[in-house]
Amino acid sequence: MTAPEGNPAAGGWTEPRATALLVLADGTVLEGFGLGAVGEAPGEVCFNTSMTGYQEILTDPSYAGQIITFTFPHIGNVGVNEEDTETVNAAASSGVRGCVLHAAITDPSNWRAAKSLDAWLKARNIVGICGVDTRALTALIRDKGMPNAILAHDPDGVFDVARLKRQAAELPSMAGLDLVPLVTAAQRYDWDETPWVWPTGYGKREASAYKVVAVDYGVKRNILRLLAKAGCDVTVVPSTASAEDILSLKPDGVFLSNGPGDPAATGAYAVPVIRELLDRKVPTFGICLGHQMMALAIGGQTVKMKQGHHGANHPVQDKTTGKVEIVSMNHGFAVDPASLPANAVETHVSLFDGSNSGIALTDRPAFSVQHHPEASSGPQDSHYLFDRFVALMAAEKAKQAA
Numbered sequence: 001m002t003a004p005e006g007n008p009a010a011g012g013w014t015e016p017r018a019t020a021l022l023v024l025a026d027g028t029v030l031e032g033f034g035l036g037a038v039g040e041a042p043g044e045v046c047f048n049t050s051m052t053g054y055q056e057i058l059t060d061p062s063y064a065g066q067i068i069t070f071t072f073p074h075i076g077n078v079g080v081n082e083e084d085t086e087t088v089n090a091a092a093s094s095g096v097r098g099c100v101l102h103a104a105i106t107d108p109s110n111w112r113a114a115k116s117l118d119a120w121l122k123a124r125n126i127v128g129i130c131g132v133d134t135r136a137l138t139a140l141i142r143d144k145g146m147p148n149a150i151l152a153h154d155p156d157g158v159f160d161v162a163r164l165k166r167q168a169a170e171l172p173s174m175a176g177l178d179l180v181p182l183v184t185a186a187q188r189y190d191w192d193e194t195p196w197v198w199p200t201g202y203g204k205r206e207a208s209a210y211k212v213v214a215v216d217y218g219v220k221r222n223i224l225r226l227l228a229k230a231g232c233d234v235t236v237v238p239s240t241a242s243a244e245d246i247l248s249l250k251p252d253g254v255f256l257s258n259g260p261g262d263p264a265a266t267g268a269y270a271v272p273v274i275r276e277l278l279d280r281k282v283p284t285f286g287i288c289l290g291h292q293m294m295a296l297a298i299g300g301q302t303v304k305m306k307q308g309h310h311g312a313n314h315p316v317q318d319k320t321t322g323k324v325e326i327v328s329m330n331h332g333f334a335v336d337p338a339s340l341p342a343n344a345v346e347t348h349v350s351l352f353d354g355s356n357s358g359i360a361l362t363d364r365p366a367f368s369v370q371h372h373p374e375a376s377s378g379p380q381d382s383h384y385l386f387d388r389f390v391a392l393m394a395a396e397k398a399k400q401a402a
């Protein structure tokens with residue numbers, strides 16, 4: 001730990017010198033104490049309101065190119081462990097670039113803790129800062145949108161502030177960035193994790209009945225787990241797989257994963273593939289980036305949001321049933337529902353701001369959601385969507401057999 005003793009929230013530092021700075025593109029400089037890796041991390045600063053699940057959040061490949069501000073003040077209390085990692089392939093460990101915390105990280109207190117968060121951040125090359133007024137930073141993001149910034153950590157507290165300000169101002173906007181190559185799998189692989197089954201039976205897999213190809217734009221582990229649990233044999237393919245590559249695996253369905261960056265930028269090569277799969281009437285299910293690119297594939301449009309949605313308690317309504325579910329969210333772009341063609345219906349909507357949270361096609365077996373039904377971390381209200389995907393594949397199989 002480089003943070004001094006004493007809780008900044010309780011008043012006063014015991015050491016005057018800042019060992020980390022968050023330098024925003026508009027020239028604002030926030031001082032604090034360094035955590036994790038030493039160095040400089042450029043990125044877009046967002047805020048996440050989850051009260052639990054920091055390890056899953058910090059390992060979500062969708063955060064590539066971003067610096068996460070945790071609004072919950074105490075992060076790291078239960079340390080980190082081997083299991084709660086959403087990153088599937090080792091190359092994706094360069095997802096999130098940095099994190100901003102309010103309180104200093106305390107010693108881990110949990111029987112599952114294998115390491116402290118601080119040591120883990122260092123090992124994964126994630127730069128951190130604590131002692132920041134995260135409420136003020138969150139208010140700034142809500143007022144002005146998500147700023148670019150450089151998070152700098154130097155244990156000696158020596159910073160070239162003028163250079164950092166200049167470089168922060170020159171960082172490219174997230175709009176237009178294809179960040180999927182940073183996190184996608186290099187090669188095809190079969191998902192074969194042995195599930196952990198609770199004594200109550202929770203986690204037990206259905207017998208494998210469907211072959212699913214998951215296109216990895218930065219896929220989260222729990223999505224693959226839940227597909228397997230729902231009875232799917234899953235093969236993961238890189239984001240650049242062609243429609244022929246995918247169809248040669250004879251899938252009953254295709255899954256389009258979450259991922260970082262601007263969907264329109266990744267869509268330059270992914271959308272033609274998705275369009276072909278849809279045109280061939282392959283049952284398709286998309287989550288987050290996969291949802292956004294499915295919308296692009298049918299002629300819809302995506303827009304950059306001001307502050308985005310990052311949290312684990314967002315209300316979403318399933319318009320097909322009227323039910324409200326509490327969901328996990330992590331996105332900075334959104335599908336513009338007004339841009340959707342006549343053969344698409346809006347199935348889900350965010351009750352926070354009315355933005356689109358799901359679509360289904362009326363003439364093809366395909367649907368997708370903006371939120372994260374795998375809920376890692378987050379509530380499990382939306383798990384039913386995995387069963388909806390299985391039902392879609394079952395109906396399509398029955399149609400073909402008839």
Ligand SMILES: NC(=O)CC[C@H](N)C(=O)O
Binds near residue numbers: 287288331332334
């Ligand atoms: N979790 C995701 O898949 C995020 C999708 C996209 N990168 C966004 O920010 O909107």
